[in-house]
Amino acid sequence: xxxxxxxxxxxxxxxxxxxxxxxxxxxxxxxxxxxxxxxxxxxxxxxxxxxxxxxxxxxxxxxxxxxxxxxxxxxxxxxxxxxxxxxxxxxxxxxxxxxxxxxxxxxxxxxxxxxxxxxxxxxxxxxxxxxxxxxxxxxxxxxxxxxxxxxxxxxxxxxxxxxxxxxxxxxxxxxxxxxxxxxxxxxxxxxxxxxxxxxxxxxxxxxxxxxxxxxxxxxxxxxxxxxxxxxxxxxxxxxxxxxxxxxxxxxxxxxxxxxxxxxxxxxxxxxxxxxxxxxxxxxxxxxxxxxxxxxxxxxxxxxxxxxxxxxxxxxxxxxxx
Amino acid sequence: xxxxxxxxxxxxxxxxxxxxxxxxxxxxxxxxxxxxxxxxxxxxxxxxxxxxxxxxxxxxxxxxxxxxxxxxxxxxxxxxxxxxxxxxxxxxxxxxxxxxxxxxxxxxxxxxxxxxxxxxxxxxxxxxxxxxxxxxxxxxxxxxxxxxxxxxxxxxxxxxxxxxxxxxxxxxxxxxxxxxxxxxxxxxxxxxxxxxxxxxxxxxxxxxxxxxxxxxxxxxxxxxxxxxxxxxxxxxxxxxxxxxxxxxxxxxxxxxxxxxxxxx
Numbered sequence: 001x002x003x004x005x006x007x008x009x010x011x012x013x014x015x016x017x018x019x020x021x022x023x024x025x026x027x028x029x030x031x032x033x034x035x036x037x038x039x040x041x042x043x044x045x046x047x048x049x050x051x052x053x054x055x056x057x058x059x060x061x062x063x064x065x066x067x068x069x070x071x072x073x074x075x076x077x078x079x080x081x082x083x084x085x086x087x088x089x090x091x092x093x094x095x096x097x098x099x100x101x102x103x104x105x106x107x108x109x110x111x112x113x114x115x116x117x118x119x120x121x122x123x124x125x126x127x128x129x130x131x132x133x134x135x136x137x138x139x140x141x142x143x144x145x146x147x148x149x150x151x152x153x154x155x156x157x158x159x160x161x162x163x164x165x166x167x168x169x170x171x172x173x174x175x176x177x178x179x180x181x182x183x184x185x186x187x188x189x190x191x192x193x194x195x196x197x198x199x200x201x202x203x204x205x206x207x208x209x210x211x212x213x214x215x216x217x218x219x220x221x222x223x224x225x226x227x228x229x230x231x232x233x234x235x236x237x238x239x240x241x242x243x244x245x246x247x248x249x250x251x252x253x254x255x256x257x258x259x260x261x262x263x264x265x266x267x268x269x270x271x272x273x274x275x276x277x278x279x280x281x282x283x284x285x286x287x288x289x290x291x292x293x294x295x296x297x298x299x300x301x302x303x304x305x306x307x308x309x310x311x312x313x314x315x316x317x318x319x320x321x
Numbered sequence: 322x323x324x325x326x327x328x329x330x331x332x333x334x335x336x337x338x339x340x341x342x343x344x345x346x347x348x349x350x351x352x353x354x355x356x357x358x359x360x361x362x363x364x365x366x367x368x369x370x371x372x373x374x375x376x377x378x379x380x381x382x383x384x385x386x387x388x389x390x391x392x393x394x395x396x397x398x399x400x401x402x403x404x405x406x407x408x409x410x411x412x413x414x415x416x417x418x419x420x421x422x423x424x425x426x427x428x429x430x431x432x433x434x435x436x437x438x439x440x441x442x443x444x445x446x447x448x449x450x451x452x453x454x455x456x457x458x459x460x461x462x463x464x465x466x467x468x469x470x471x472x473x474x475x476x477x478x479x480x481x482x483x484x485x486x487x488x489x490x491x492x493x494x495x496x497x498x499x500x501x502x503x504x505x506x507x508x509x510x511x512x513x514x515x516x517x518x519x520x521x522x523x524x525x526x527x528x529x530x531x532x533x534x535x536x537x538x539x540x541x542x543x544x545x546x547x548x549x550x551x552x553x554x555x556x557x558x559x560x561x562x563x564x565x566x567x568x569x570x571x572x573x574x575x576x577x578x579x580x581x582x583x584x585x
Contacts, residue, residue, distance in 0.1 A: 213409035216379060219397040221426045221477075231422065235413045314413030314457070 050285035055292070058285040066106040073101045105266055107286075111293060114267035117184060118256045118301075121191025122249050129196040129248070130241060133203025134233065143204060154197040158190050158255040162262050165189050183265035190259040195252035199244040206240025207233055235314065242309040249305055253298045268294055326513060327353040327481055331385035332375060333539075345371050347539035349385070351532065353481075356511040360524040362572060363534030363543075369517045372534075373483050376515060377403050389480060399427045402479035406486045408466040410458040416469045417454040420444055423473045444476040445469075447506055464495035468502070475506065484516040488523065497556065500526060508553060521576070525568045526556060533575045546571055 036051040043049075050058070080099065087094045105113070136143045169186045180188075214236060218228045260269025272290050275283045332349040335342040345368045353359055361369045374380045376387055378397040387394040389401070397403075402423075410419045420441045428437055445451045448468040453461050458469070467487060474482055487503075488496040500523060507514060507527075518524050524531045528548050535543040548568055550559070559565040 211409070213405050213407065214411060216397070216403070216405070217409050217411070219379065220377065220399060220401070220403050221423055222396075222398055223426060227426075232411065235411070238413075315459075 046279055046284050047281045050288060054285040055288045058282055059289045062107040062289060066108045069103055069106045073103060076101050107271060110266060110268050110271045114256060117187050117267055118191055118252050121188040122195060122252045125192040125196035125248060126199055126245060129199035130203050133200045134207050137204040137207025150197055150200055158194045158258050161190050161193050162259055183263045186263045187256060187259040187265040191252045191256050194255040195248040198247035202244025203237060203241045206237030210236045239313045239315055242312060246302060246305040246309060249301055253301060257294060325352040326355040328388040332382045333384050334371060334380060335383045344539045345537055347541050349541050351542060355513055358507055358514045358527055358529045360528040360531045361517045361534060362524050362531055364536050366537055367534045368537050368540040369534055370485055373485055373515060373517055377401050377483050399477040400480045402474035402477040402482055404470050404474045404484040404487045406489055408470040410466055410469055412458050415455050415457055416450055417441060419469055420473045420476050424476050427477050444472040447475060448472045448502060464491050464499060467499060482512045482514045486517050489519060521569055521572045524572060525565060526554060531572060544575055
């Protein structure tokens, strides 16, 4: 009796492993080697350009700092609670104040702030861009009207928008008890302004390239305008919309770092700027940690969008990458 | 005359082009009785589809018009359901959902949810597609897609079923199967059908009358051939039938003559 494996082993499983793991791994090692070799040759006013090992070291330090800060925070609240308890013991009617911890945000806090800001800006941009894209895709008149504006605003750098946005936000966003800090609003709006264009353009193309026969189906069925959009136009252009959203989120993340640097919104951009101003011998290594973090987060955001894109795509033959 | 079921009267249509208006159809007259099966045949570009689109309400005739049960046709509607050449199913919906889109729209106020479900299943059964009701169009063959397309059109309970080369893109065997199915359905339901075709055998096999159109521009009805063959028709028996072959030859002669004139 022949022994049969419960699963099929592809003949070329060896070459598959080589293709998908070994090649990228070797390339990465090569990259580290070139980096390590050349970095030590360049001496700046902040010392040598850090190599892979220093950067690795700093990423551990940043993590330790984060843990230490959390411990400090915990202790702070513990002390506060004890103090308040004592006060209450002496005098049950005493007014108790609970003060928030005001320690320096750690690298990981900055990361979360950045993510939160970019997602806010991106969601606002999508809510504006998708409807505009649909209308412009359906009507050539609207398309002719707004296309020049889109083409003009699309290439504008966030650095150009930022001063304008800052002034407008300062003028309009006046409140004694603001829900968001001004710097957050400024950065998020800048992200919105810079990343809505690809979604508008792609949605518009997706909507305008709907198969004419499908539109005829909706005419024969006498679907109402809203039903037509909901049942035929949107599903049919969803792959293109998501392609646009992916581009938008990528741009938004890139723009955010620049915006945070200038707007001094807490976040990775501010972290980079602060380290640069700080000018310690570790600064460059810490900035490089940020570079990698920014890159990896950007990559993960794109992968998340790709996952959704595949989920909603009805075109099984489309290759999404 | 005014009491015929579907009536095209002096229909002509012009399309604006850069070189002035192009007259695609000129003075098309056609009276169609209820339950009649009509084929439109002619060379490519002779305006067969334009006639169908005018009846469907997609295009407006420049002069003349279409009356369905003495009511003027001026917009598309489910009482004139169209089976499109390339099936036109929504690719993100299953067969069931595609039919259901039509059924929910047409019968939203007249049928309950359970009735609509039964009606969808009934129509899928008519075209023998219940086994693939949960399949997406990309998962079924071209012939099956066209069957679902026919089910969707039938489910609207149309007064007239308009078919634009419904089997043009299919291989010969699949086409034969679908023709047989269509004959069955026509015998059962007695729909009024207008079908465009390029296929002479198909036209003779299925039709009560074959409308042969002249070449464009300004195309019009050339000849009309009454096909007086007993129903139900069987393609194998008819292959040797003298009458059938006579009709076939008639249509071929028409198409051939017209073609020669065009070339000359």
